Amino acid sequence: xxxxxxxxxxxxxxxxxxxxxxxxxxxxxxxxxxxxxxxxxxxxxxxxxxxxxxxxxxxxxxxxxxxxxxxxxxxxxxxxxxxxxxxxxxxxxxxxxxxxxxxxxxxxxxxxxxxxxxxxxxxxxxxxxxxxxxxxxxxxxxxxxxxxxxxxxxxxxxxxxxxxxxxxxxxxxxxxxxxxxxxxxxxxxxxxxxxxxxxxxxxxxxxxxxxxxxxxxxxxxxxxxxxxxxxxxxx
Amino acid sequence: xxxxxxxxxxxxxxxxxxxxxxxxxxxxxxxxxxxxxxxxxxxxxxxxxxxxxxxxxxxxxxxxxxxxxxxxxxxxxxxxxxxxxxxxxxxxxxxxxxxxxxxxxxxxxxxxxxxxxxxxxxxxxxxxxxxxxxxxxxxxxxxxxxxxxxxxxxxxxxxxxxxxxxxxxxxxxxxxxxxxxxxxxxxxxxxxxxxxxxxxxxxxxxxxxxxxxxxxxxxxxxxxxxxxxxxxxxx
Numbered sequence: 063x064x065x066x067x068x069x070x071x072x073x074x075x076x077x078x079x080x081x082x083x084x085x086x087x088x089x090x091x092x093x094x095x096x097x098x099x100x101x102x103x104x105x106x107x108x109x110x111x112x113x114x115x116x117x118x119x120x121x122x123x124x125x126x127x128x129x130x131x132x133x134x135x136x137x138x139x140x141x142x143x144x145x146x147x148x149x150x151x152x153x154x155x156x157x158x159x160x161x162x163x164x165x166x167x168x169x170x171x172x173x174x175x176x177x178x179x180x181x182x183x184x185x186x187x188x189x190x191x192x193x194x195x196x197x198x199x200x201x202x203x204x205x206x207x208x209x210x211x212x213x214x215x216x217x218x219x220x221x222x223x224x225x226x227x228x229x230x231x232x233x234x235x236x237x238x239x240x241x242x243x244x245x246x247x248x249x250x251x252x253x254x255x256x257x258x259x260x261x262x263x264x265x266x267x268x269x270x271x272x273x274x275x276x277x278x279x280x281x282x283x284x285x286x287x288x289x290x291x292x293x294x295x296x297x
Numbered sequence: 298x299x300x301x302x303x304x305x306x307x308x309x310x311x312x313x314x315x316x317x318x319x320x321x322x323x324x325x326x327x328x329x330x331x332x333x334x335x336x337x338x339x340x341x342x343x344x345x346x347x348x349x350x351x352x353x354x355x356x357x358x359x360x361x362x363x364x365x366x367x368x369x370x371x372x373x374x375x376x377x378x379x380x381x382x383x384x385x386x387x388x389x390x391x392x393x394x395x396x397x398x399x400x401x402x403x404x405x406x407x408x409x410x411x412x413x414x415x416x417x418x419x420x421x422x423x424x425x426x427x428x429x430x431x432x433x434x435x436x437x438x439x440x441x442x443x444x445x446x447x448x449x450x451x452x453x454x455x456x457x458x459x460x461x462x463x464x465x466x467x468x469x470x471x472x473x474x475x476x477x478x479x480x481x482x483x484x485x486x487x488x489x490x491x492x493x494x495x496x497x498x499x500x501x502x503x504x505x506x507x508x509x510x511x512x513x514x515x516x517x518x519x520x521x522x523x524x525x526x527x528x529x530x531x532x
Binding site: 131183191192193195196199200205207209210213214231232 | 431467
């Protein structure tokens with residue numbers, strides 16, 4: 063069933079990179095002078111909690127497509143006051159917003175992607191914008207065939223257009239493409255568009271033991287990490 | 298003047314890859330059985346001659362945006378009968394259309410791009426579509442930060458939108474981006490959008506001695522090839 067797969071599309075935040083510890087680290091580095099006592103992981107969680115509502119404004123058509131960097135900045139300004147941060151200089155805010163460009167991959171990601179790339183076309187199909195994806199790729203030595211996803215499609219996952227635009231960019235039918243994610247909701251939406259799906263366990267995405275370890279929807283492949291996925295797809 | 302440059306955008310056909318000999322080689326390989334006597338380089342030239350008229354249908358708004366693979370196929374079907382090719386099987390036509398995905402870089406390109414990538418973000422800003430650019434990158438070991446250009450912009454060079462969309466994708470101002478091309482017309486259009494420009498000599502693009510060796514418009518940098526460009530920009 064997966065033998066016709068030619069391209070792998072990857073979710074990025076949570077699936078490939080550990081956004082929680084990375085955002086907490088960057089926030090502490092840049093905001094420590096302004097408040098010593100904040101729980102930086104809670105700050106990361108709060109910022110991330112604004113992620114879906116921010117994108118929903120675009121998905122619903124209430125606002126035109128805006129890159130994730132723009133939504134992140136808007137969300138940041140909503141979250142800062144709740145943690146007692148006020149009057150942060152513009153230069154610090156701009157730098158802090160780039161926290162999402164400076165996330166580290168889970169330990170299997172660089173080697174696993176390199177292995178998968180020997181057999182498949184590989185691209186991120188993330189809601190992150192192109193510049194953000196390019197920075198994460200440089201930082202983590204990820205070699206993509208192209209950066210696909212929200213900015214290329216002009217909409218946000220889980221809207222079907224995002225998955226289908228990625229297939230079209232590689233001139234492939236949906237059944238020749240496999241979405242790889244640690245989130246069942248992403249895989250469910252991809253499968254509804256005709257893509258194959260692979261679930262990756264990221265048990266610590268939201269803190270120790272608080273990520274998805276198994277899919278809650280039917281998928282084609284279940285893998286522990288990218289190296290395990292490579293073993294299952296390539297052998 | 299070029300010290301603020303953060304990203305280099307590359308024209309591809311002619312500037313990075315030798316389309317003429319590659320298309321001639323592929324045409325000969327696939328069509329030889331159908332006609333022994335054709336001048337394969339003339340066939341490549343004739344196919345390429347349809348390139349600008351095909352894109353002009355999109356640029357003018359006469360037809361909606363179509364990927365270059367689609368335009369190439371349309372152009373191919375116009376050119377084949379002139380060379381006496383009729384009733385070519387569909388599978389051969391489809392394979393022949395991929396000739397543009399199988400072009401070889403000029404000798405300096407792989408090493409030169411790798412060197413430039415150490416200092417700058419690098420992306421193709423070509424009229425070629427994403428799948429085509431991805432195939433050329435694999436074949437020639439080109440490591441891009443992202444694939445930008447016509448398909449991402451939804452229009453064809455030299456329309457300003459293509460250059461400006463590339464700058465925006467990298468979150469850079471036009472003055473922080475430099476267009477690199479062997480064609481003065483491309484550089485003139487990029488400069489009109491505020492980008493910096495570098496001319497690369499490709500004296501043999503259209504056959505021995507029939508390419509641009511020097512720019513016919515003002516540019517910021519004149520280079521013999523990508524290694525020379527790296528020496529001039531990075532030192």
